[in-house]
Amino acid sequence: MxxxxxxxxxxxxxxxxxxxxxxxxxxxxxxxxxxxxxxxxxxxxxxxxxxxxxxxxxxxxxxxxxxxxxxxxxxxxxxxxxxxxxxxxxxxxxxxxxxxxxxxxxxxxxxxxxxxxxxxxxxxxxxxxxxxxxxxxxxxxxxxxxxxxxxxxxxxxxxxxxxxxxxxxIPDHLNSQGVATAREITDTFAYEISLPKLAYPIGQTAPLDIKISPLSKHFVLHGIKVEIHEKCVYHIRGRDVTSNNIVLSEALPIFDKTILSEDGTDGFFYGRTLPLKLPKFSSLVHPSCDTSTLTITHQMKIVFIVSAPILATHKMQIKVNMNVKMLSCKCMDDHDVALPNYDEDSCYCPLDPVYQRMAHLVLGDVDVDLDDAPPDYEKAIAEERIPSEETRA
Structure with a gap:
């Protein structure tokens, strides 16, 4: 034999x-x-x-x-x-x-x-x-x-x-730079969002750090939601065929007010580091790639649900878009933190040897849902203080 x-x-x-x-x-x-x-x-x-x-x-x-x-x-x-x-x-x-x-x-x-x-x-x-x-x-x-x-x-x-x-x-020194974005929204509140790395493997946990500083005593934060959208573009016979899919949609826990002296209105801000669990490898999510036949990109959307009663009677959604790259689950970060083991054989991530999966992350734009926004917001858009409107489906 x-x-x-x-x-x-x-x-x-x-x-x-x-x-x-x-x-x-x-x-x-x-x-x-x-x-x-x-x-x-x-x-x-x-x-x-x-x-x-x-x-x-x-x-x-x-x-x-x-x-x-x-x-x-x-x-x-x-x-x-x-x-x-x-x-x-x-x-x-x-x-x-x-x-x-x-x-x-x-x-x-x-x-x-x-x-x-x-x-x-x-x-x-x-x-x-x-x-x-x-x-x-x-x-x-x-x-x-x-x-x-x-x-x-x-x-x-x-x-x-x-x-x-x-x-x-991509090289380690590029991945370790992390990513951060911050902006002030029409004298109502300011936000800061950061990730310590530029890319994360499928199935890993990404520590998402969010800080919100009210600029008005009437500001109310009702909730935060995170979505990851996957876009596949097939380059077939001189044509581009596109498909879109939401691979992650998660409502984040309600923030507590963290007391700080001389910081924000009434001396407080909303701040928290949230362990965002990325989707596991399946037929619904794929690693980012760019080939002559197929391009796969991922975009993370952080949605702030807020209101300011003195300016508007209804809740508004402020959207922050960041382009991210998903990596194969068969990889680990540069601190030798093991990825979770999955029940399915196709989802098994080997632990030895260690291979790092890094990719470039580009900051995106901010979109504001202004269906019920007051005139002050429209004026701010005209003055380019807030990005252009996106009508929510």
Whole structure:
């Protein structure tokens, strides 16, 4: 009985920087064959393959008259032959069966390998412009290693297949800069929002720090809600097909007034660091990516529900938008804090070795829902003290 195994030096392939900046890295490992007894072996091969598949059914394809779309392309391919097959010499009487025998594995000569462990190292350089591993409803990028052992006997061919995760990161010093934004809203209140890092893996907890300073004694904070929106743009046949989804919607706990001397109206402000639990890896949320076929972006919306009775009789929603990037759940931060383990096998995040997933976060704009706002707010918009209006659906 023979057994195949593939052991990798780096279980996750990590590119640093975008497709134009990343220099690439090596995929290295060993194909290991365990033989319980001396075995006649015909061929030992290992193949590395990267493929991108695009699929839209006739009912889901938004391109008019396009019908169903099924496309597949090879991204990279390489084959290692550790034991070459030796064709059997053909006699003159078997010449007419040459083509049949040439394509038949039984026509290959065997080599006797002793019992025990046989190790075959392999190495290949992967260019940094390869797309990351991704799986959405319509685009699937995957990388695999497939080992093959051909022997004599009833079951002459044994195979092993291993999926390779490819991700993209940014340098640590960029990620550790964090992100912060602050603004004053029409003499009513001021806010400060900050995150200690620029990007977080799927399933991790992000410490969101929020501080609200009332600038009017009539200001009332009714609540805060956080949403994360995912936008997928498929670049198909010269067209951009877009889909949007809300992957997280969470109401934050009510803030307590923190007393501070000589800070804010009546000497208090609302402040708290909130552990925001990011969504787990599933079919509803994917890592951010930017390839020639698919672009996935994420936007975090912090919604303040406020009122100022002297200015308006109804509650208003002040929205702060920040562009974020979600990273693969198979990563950890730079303080060796373990990610949670998930019940599903597909959600398991390996703890060793540690790979950091960082990405760039760009500050967004602020939107104000002014359906019931007083004239003072419209004047402030005209003076560019508040960003333009966004009508809430």
């Amino acid at each position: 023979s057994k195949l195994d593939i052991q990798l030096v780096e279980p996750v392939i990590s590119f640093r920087g975008g497709p134009r900046e990343a220099i690439g890295c090596f995929l290295r490992g060993d194909l290991i064959i365990h033989l319980q007894k001396p075995t006649k072996v015909k061929c030992i091969e290992l193949k590395f393959m990267g493929r991108e598949k695009i699929g839209f059914s006739e009912g889901t394809c938004p391109i008019r008259n396009a019908g169903a779309i099924r496309e597949e392309r090879e991204l990279i391919s390489n084959t290692w032959t550790f034991l070459d097959p030796i064709p059997t010499k053909l006699t003159a009487s078997a010449t007419r069966f040459h083509l049949l025998r040439k394509s038949n594995p039984k026509s290959m000569q065997s080599r006797l390998l002793p019992a025990g462990k046989h190790t075959y190292p392999f190495e290949i350089f992967l260019p940094g412009n390869l797309p990351e591993t991704i799986k959405t409803d319509h685009v699937h990028v995957e990388y695999t290693l497939e080992g093959k052992l051909m022997t004599n006997g009833v079951f002459p061919c044994r195979k092993i297949k291993k999926h390779i995760e490819v991700v993209r990161t």
